[in-house]
Amino acid sequence: MTPRTLVMGVVNVTPDSFSDGGQWFEQDVAIAHGRHLLAQGADILDIGGESTRPGAERVSLAEELQRVVPVVEALAAAGAVISVDTMRAEVASASLGAGATFINDVSGGLADPQMVPLVAAGDFTYVVSHWRGHSDVMAEHATYGDVVGEVVGELRGRLAAILAAGVDPERVIIDPGLGFAKDGADNWRLLAHLDALTALGHRVLIGASRKRFLGQLLDDAGAESLPVFRDRATAAVTALVAAHGVWGVRVHEVAGSVDAVRVAQALRSAENEP
Ligand SMILES: Nc1nc2ncc(COP(=O)(O)O)nc2c(=O)[nH]1
Secondary structure, three states: OOOOOEEEEEEEOOOOOOOOOOOOOOHHHHHHHHHHHHHOOOOEEEEEOOOOOOOOEOOOHHHHHHHHHHHHHHHHHOOOOEEEEOOOHHHHHHHHHOOOOEEEEOOOOOOOOOHHHHHHHOOOEEEEEOOOOEOOEOOOOOOOOOHHHHHHHHHHHHHHHHHHOOOOHHHEEEEOOOOOOOOHHHHHHHHHOHHHHHOOOOEEEEOOOOOHHHHHHHHHOOOOOOHHHOHHHHHHHHHHHHHOOOOEEEEOOHHHHHHHHHHHHHHHHHHHOO
16 A cells, blocks of 8 residues: 655744744744644645745745744744745755755746756755746636646646656656646536546645635535635645645645544555455
8 A cells, every 4th residue: 555645734934824824924923833743743844935826926036045044943843844835946045054954945947947957966856846837927727628627738848848858757756736727617626536646656645625626616605615624624625635645735724634544544444455
């Protein structure tokens, strides 16, 4: 049976992330929050210093470095496995020097031409997400004829470029980039066709946590739908994609997804019994 799905806990050191903007902006608070997520069972912490919400303006390199590196240092020193959510090679390089072992690039290397050479020169794990943004601003929205086919095809193109640069395929994880230039229907279709993603031959990371399409689902049902009320729906997505065998989920509220992974594992082992 494939190993259990890993839970990546989100530490957004930003004043404006859509889901928890500003809560963990202060350095000591961010570090304490990372420790809290570890205590809740996070396998990996994903530390980000730049909001990726649609239409967000870029923060300066200096600002992103100042936000991220001290938090990486402190949490790596505490023994955590650290991923850094950045589109910049310079932030990635500094974060690796501070103890990160994953770089999570929502642009899949498109936002900074120096990123793929950095990946090729290193030995860290690189998360490649599907993205249709521009280097200076997050993508607002795209229209798809066949969102699954187009996302898979564009990820295949990114993988070809990354592997052509000499990166060991084992180091690369893919992510469909839910919510990045995609609407609710796009996101549900991608979740309904995970096989098409896994067919690319790489580990798959899913980032549905607290996203707008979950809020819309709850809103349509007349339920509370603000980002902080989406954690139960997020855990439900975790259970479903973990039952499918995805490598990892990127979530803000860790405990619920840790339990959801346990449920999925129990189901999968029962399915494998004779
Ligand atoms: N790999 C990956 N990284 C991400 N980083 C940020 C966000 C946006 O959510 P946030 O601003 O609440 O962190 N989503 C993803 C995602 O879906 N996948």
